[in-house]
Amino acid sequence: MIPMRVDAKILLVEDDVSMGYLLTTILQTEGYDPRLCIDGETALKEFIPGYYELCLLDVMMPGMDGFALAKRLREIDPSVRFLFLTARSLKEDMLKGFALGAEDYIRKPFDKDELLCRINVMLRRNEALQEESVSGSLRFSIGEYHFDYTRQELSWNSETWRMTEKENEVLRLLCMHQNSILRRDDAVEKIYGKKDYFLGRSFDVFISRIRKLLQKDPRITIENVFKVGFILSVKERA
Amino acid sequence: MIPMRVDAKILLVEDDVSMGYLLTTILQTEGYDPRLCIDGETALKEFIPGYYELCLLDVMMPGMDGFALAKRLREIDPSVRFLFLTARSLKEDMLKGFALGAEDYIRKPFDKDELLCRINVMLRRNEALQEESVSGSLRFSIGEYHFDYTRQELSWNSETWRMTEKENEVLRLLCMHQNSILRRDDAVEKIYGKKDYFLGRSFDVFISRIRKLLQKDPRITIENVFKVGFILSVKERA
DNA sequence: CTGACTTGTCACAGACCTGTTACCCACTTG
């Protein structure tokens, strides 16, 4: 299935109240977060650059029409993405819409599933565009936790903590050896670049701190292997 | 007008000879370089990963149908882009097409200009994806702000400031790492070409100045990651 | 079972890092 882009903010501009309501409902039930405006002026006030993933514009509206609105929005935020929705099936209109940079052009009466499909495709594309640059990111799942090494963050159940540099390093090493021994010598060497008695003790302290960070999921353990190192593992669910 | 993507290679798969010929002609007169195949098997032999900008697939064909072909093509090259063309207007077919990762879905009989428009849009998008970084103008949306690097301008709600050169550079780096850590070492190196203690301090001062510039939108934060760097991010609206 | 050694944890102080304001100097502009 197409992966859903949950909670995406959508700016919806539609003067017809019942149509606007219908669209809002459809989008909401699909997990989107639509914002309905009844005319172009309201939409311009409501618009915030970068906030909305997508704008859904009715073409025929009293006052400022969809095309004029699109032009204004693009002036404010050149990277805005929009899609026209119209009852008119004039070819010229459609061409004009695409010329303005529309991503798509949908005729009313529209089919609900088709509309959702096209929106999904657009947002998926959007996401691909943005995440392109975030490559090189290192992430791990640890039981119910999620650990993002590059962002130096540990999250659990929508809570997120920023870890310190050393904690981050130690946890990374543990994760990379998940279910197998992380040798203390190796670890100390990698973290501090050298090893001596005190650095080893310091490493122990970090193990302790990380245990505390991970204690919300009791299935996670960091077992000690006497004189050798530690093993991070996640027990099977009972 | 929509900028034309000249000479783009298009793989066209259509079993109906006259339709295939018609499409080929249309695409050629528009400056594209289409390659016509009369069935899926031929298309698979003809296909070269990365060579075609776009595949135009008829859905209903004897032997391998368009969907099966799309699946095979995607196996060979996961980044392939395709578009279905079909006489069937069954909703399920269309949904299936999108689920397979289609960029668009066009019903026959199609309108020549609409088809070309949609193809143009797709190719333009393709280009945008690839040339994002090479383009001359660099612009970013930061919450309610809009930052134009090339013009060295920061604007908010119709107010616009011209930034200083260094502010501009620092903000650009922050934007390019939005939501991930901008490492202070990297940043200092890129901005000054070398690094020492004082340049690091100077960088801090610019962070401070930029925070002040961006303070009109309270959702924007530049978080410090102790000893490592900074993260620019925009919080969800309440 | 004992004693030597290893590990878990706490608390804390000092080192180091950051945010900010003020200031100074070089350069530009009118």
Next chain:
DNA sequence: CAAGTGGGTAACAGGTCTGTGACAAGTCAG
């Protein structure tokens, strides 16, 4: 030349890490 701008340094007041010592608890060999 006077005023203004940009950008670096200084200085200071916090703030955050993180080694280390202390001590309790655990492990192991003999």
